[in-house]
Amino acid sequence: MAFLCQKCGYTSFKWMGRCPSCGEWNTFVEEKEETRKTNKEFSKPVPLASAKPVKEIRIKTDIPEIDRVFGGGIVKGAYYLLGGEPGIGKSTLLLQISSILSNKGYKILYVSGEESDFQIKMRAERIGTDSKNIFVMCENDIEGIIEGIRETNPDILIIDSIQTIYSPDFASSPGSITQVRECGGEILRMTKQGECSTFVIGHVTKTGEIAGPKTLEHMVDCVLYLEGEEKENLRILRSVKNRFGNTGEIGIFEMTEKGLKEVKEIEKFFLNRNSEVPGSAIISLTQGTRPLFVEVQSLVTKTPFSIPKRESAGFDIRRLSLLLAVMEKRFNIPFYKYDVYLNVTGGIRIYETACDMGICASLISSMKNISIPKDILFVGEVGLGGEIRPVHLLNIRLKEAERTGFKRAFIPAQSVEVKKISLIKINKLEQIMEVLK
Ligand SMILES: Nc1ncnc2c1ncn2[C@@H]1O[C@H](COP(=O)(O)OP(=O)(O)OP(=O)(O)O)[C@@H](O)[C@H]1O
Numbered sequence: 001m002a003f004l005c006q007k008c009g010y011t012s013f014k015w016m017g018r019c020p021s022c023g024e025w026n027t028f029v030e031e032k033e034e035t036r037k038t039n040k041e042f043s044k045p046v047p048l049a050s051a052k053p054v055k056e057i058r059i060k061t062d063i064p065e066i067d068r069v070f071g072g073g074i075v076k077g078a079y080y081l082l083g084g085e086p087g088i089g090k091s092t093l094l095l096q097i098s099s100i101l102s103n104k105g106y107k108i109l110y111v112s113g114e115e116s117d118f119q120i121k122m123r124a125e126r127i128g129t130d131s132k133n134i135f136v137m138c139e140n141d142i143e144g145i146i147e148g149i150r151e152t153n154p155d156i157l158i159i160d161s162i163q164t165i166y167s168p169d170f171a172s173s174p175g176s177i178t179q180v181r182e183c184g185g186e187i188l189r190m191t192k193q194g195e196c197s198t199f200v201i202g203h204v205t206k207t208g209e210i211a212g213p214k215t216l217e218h219m220v221d222c223v224l225y226l227e228g229e230e231k232e233n234l235r236i237l238r239s240v241k242n243r244f245g246n247t248g249e250i251g252i253f254e255m256t257e258k259g260l261k262e263v264k265e266i267e268k269f270f271l272n273r274n275s276e277v278p279g280s281a282i283i284s285l286t287q288g289t290r291p292l293f294v295e296v297q298s299l300v301t302k303t304p305f306s307i308p309k310r311e312s313a314g315f316d317i318r319r320l321s322l323l324l325a326v327m328e329k330r331f332n333i334p335f336y337k338y339d340v341y342l343n344v345t346g347g348i349r350i351y352e353t354a355c356d357m358g359i360c361a362s363l364i365s366s367m368k369n370i371s372i373p374k375d376i377l378f379v380g381e382v383g384l385g386g387e388i389r390p391v392h393l394l395n396i397r398l399k400e401a402e403r404t405g406f407k408r409a410f411i412p413a414q415s416v417e418v419k420k421i422s423l424i425k426i427n428k429l430e431q432i433m434e435v436l437k
């Protein structure tokens, strides 16, 4: 008998209110500690040089937005975990991938523990797939599922979702840490033996983590998140861990009646190039290796309070205070007399310092009530001395800017290879002030 923290898997022999490992409150649940008795077969140590060379086989969906997130296609024999909030479109995405791959001749087994075959059929009809290569199994018992996998021997296995699967060998309820860990481990063994690529869907908790133990995230080869605002149609597929490619890669989709559609003109979600208002500037950020252009808006108004307000949506408020302090010190702009509101459009969160220059430009523009033309792009980190520092992936950002029709770019003094955009190299933030006069 032991008490297990449902968040991190910490084990204690007595109940505790707060987990000493992860610091969460009220996460301890009593669970019987049971271990499965198996006939163990151990593998033998072999010299690395004599290990069988394995060629990585990639299964491409031929949708660039999806393939890029996987690092160039789904890897044969890999174990994927897909997380996302309820109703965001996880089942839809995997059914669409199933549809594409089944048309290429791959055999798919779709195991659902939460929907009936009728519901899956309805979704399949909505997204327009009727492939005979997709097998559906509505089952919650892991033993039944393993039987099904052996019988079908699929190329792609989908488990929807790990929180609804249970093993009768353990008394705890589906979704508990023991069940998730054991069932996840059992599926991993099947995946590695059978060499099928497996996708497991995981629900996320209120704090945005995949429910169940962190051990599941360590166990899998690749962790993907499907994100987006449910009210809006934009969906972002993001790889947060990838043993076969770059992490942080994103794919952008639009949720339609017929399922997720890749978005080719992303700009239309983030940029409104028709109206020029003071306080609005366009910045460049990168997600993995994918450049994105986003509009930041700020509103700088005289404050009636003794302590001015600083509000920010999508940008670190401490970094905003830092940039305001730099401008106050270097240019004598009395921001302490003004309330500052900053908003990053499209619901995107900025973590990159390469956006600093654009944010400063937006703040000055609102302060001085001068609008910035929408064909200008700002890229550059601002240092405490007001100096503009170099950024990474500048060439990639500018090439994409060229493609999307920007005419001018304010950049740090770095060498770049683009020709169609007129580049204004900036050493000190003061130089932007010249433009915004
Ligand atoms: N008829 C429809 N037209 C347009 N969009 C639809 C339609 N039906 C469903 N959707 C979209 O599909 C989404 C639900 O997709 P899906 O069931 O794949 O989500 P999920 O992440 O698997 O949810 P759950 O966590 O409940 O399993 C809805 O939020 C909605 O955006």
Ligand SMILES: [Mg+2]
Pocket: 090, 091, 092, 160
């Ligand atoms: Mg679902």
